[in-house]
Amino acid sequence: MAQFTIKDLARELGVSPSTVSRALRDHPDISDATKKRVTALAEKHHYHPNQLAQSLQKKRSSTIGVIVPEIRHHFFSTVISGIEEIAYENGYTIMVCQSNETLAREILNTQALVSHRVAGLLIAISSETTSFDHLSGVLKQGIPMVQFDRVVEELSTSKVVVDDYRAAYEAVVHLVESGYRRIGHMAGLEGIALNRRRFEGYRDAMRDNGLEVEEKFHLHGGYREEDGRKGAERYLALDELPEAILAINDPVAVGLFSRFKEAGVRIPDSVALVGFSDTPAGALIDPALTTVYQPAFEMGQTAVTLLLKQFDAEDDFVPETVTLNTRLLIRGSSHPREEE
Amino acid sequence: MAQFTIKDLARELGVSPSTVSRALRDHPDISDATKKRVTALAEKHHYHPNQLAQSLQKKRSSTIGVIVPEIRHHFFSTVISGIEEIAYENGYTIMVCQSNETLAREILNTQALVSHRVAGLLIAISSETTSFDHLSGVLKQGIPMVQFDRVVEELSTSKVVVDDYRAAYEAVVHLVESGYRRIGHMAGLEGIALNRRRFEGYRDAMRDNGLEVEEKFHLHGGYREEDGRKGAERYLALDELPEAILAINDPVAVGLFSRFKEAGVRIPDSVALVGFSDTPAGALIDPALTTVYQPAFEMGQTAVTLLLKQFDAEDDFVPETVTLNTRLLIRGSSHPREEE
DNA sequence: GGTTTTTCCGCAAACGTTTGCGAAAGTGTC
DNA sequence: GACACTTTCGCAAACGTTTGCGGAAAAACC
Structure with a gap:
């Protein structure tokens, strides 16, 4: 029994x-x-x-903790899938928590995982996370940690990111080459490194092409489709629309898309759209969404791999930052502009 | 330190x-x-x-094991989200494994979770799972278990399901009322209870409406978009197309959709489509996909709730089956047929 | 002030492992 | 047959908790 x-x-x-x-x-x-x-x-x-007894005795568990903002978001669930894959191959099981984009829950998540004495921690911080005491606390306890996607630079850990600056830069160049000039940016929350880097890529690409960032076309919002819809409202309330919009991610782009479509704004004729991260939805809307593909599954795999590497290193470990390649998937929503 | x-x-x-x-x-x-x-x-x-020490001593851990076929599938990641939510509120953390739709990994998953002495197990079986020794093994060890979505009836555990029979039945009735008669069914693998129930709903609805199930329109395949595309190929290879197709789920429906669209088949004029489970993609394709909404998040919540209930019950516990309501979301892909 | 009761705390065992150390056999050598 | 090794195993402590039991001190009773 x-x-x-x-x-x-x-x-x-x-x-x-x-x-x-x-x-x-x-x-x-x-x-x-x-x-x-x-x-x-x-x-x-x-x-x-009994793994519990074993871990207790060895002072070393075979569990890896994972904290993401929201499990059900396609990007993160794909990352988790990648994490589980490699973790499994190496005899680890994963404990998954979601912060629901709040700092409070993120703190409780880390505590829970520390209590469970996870061998290591993989985390993408919440959008609220601007203080890092809970994370440096984890490090102080000697628990290895790898950050991915949304990282805090100040913390000395391994990191897996994509080159957001370059990705945004290239996206804007593509838009410019397709004939769009007055390009807006539907950004995420301010203060988040990732958002800042994307903005800088956008800004520099504009500058390097002799274009001006028009502040009224530069909005801030959240990460969800709903935030995209709200953003669309704000664009629609302006006296004129930008020719193109670079959205902070795909859900937001899709939100912009659907609200614009309802309002009778034609994509890409009136407004072209580019998103970030290739959700399945993007490929299916009509016209399909041009987007910066982010290798989510690979990001998860890489994050665990770095963690496992750190397990082995022990003494002579130096944090490592892996930058994964993005790829601009050019589709209908940024179709070259017909000359007028 | x-x-x-x-x-x-x-x-x-x-x-x-x-x-x-x-x-x-x-x-x-x-x-x-x-x-x-x-x-x-x-x-x-x-x-x-130290939770490890605590669990060891109390012979009772605060971890709940979860096994799903694939974490990155929208439906399952949403279920997991719901599970985490309630688990978190009750002081439990979750350990997530994916079987990758294979029995071998599912067995290893259960072993790993048993080794970790999880307090309970939540599982949606893989499509390969036709023998249940590993699951009855878990039960024999005295570990409470709740099955969700894809369940094996033979096992005496609590279950959370949707009424697949009724959902399929209603979907077909809707198609009939919309003027479609020669209705095909793109089914999942044979031998899976869930698929069988959906098929029976389809079959009975056809019969009750005086329609005949045409075998050539009744195909079997997997659960992914790719399987839908393959299915579309097979439909296209027939001498004629059905007037409508009930797909086993949304990804498959979307696969049918995109392949049909490429082939110039107009939706819903030539072929109407109905899917299952309301992935975000379905709402965005044009025309939008009519689908049977399945409350994934709620399913996760319910599954944990049943498990927690069983924790408390101990002695006088009787398995319980909760059937959640589906809702037919009628959209463009099954628009009423114009009379000819 | 003696007895009983209460309050507060420590000892030790236990949960299921792992591991250093020592000990009982067996094996070989001269 | 004495000695040194080698092989094979058990004892006991430890990992960080929890908990039954007992005991010392304090409080309460008459």
């Missing part, structure tokens, strides 16, 4: 628990004969070691 | 570990004075109990 333990095996075999333990771990001190007896019985009873 | 323990607190305060433990848990045997001293110091050192 209950769980089978080493002691039970030991009793049944008439040996000591330590012998069973060593036999199972193939310790040279144990004779082949008893090893066979032990493994046979273990097999028979479907014995699996 | 390392983790702070009860012993450290005890030493620093000059009391015994047991006193610290009791003080932290507000045991009446401890005086208010020492309770204050203990909690103050614990606060100061950011002490958090």
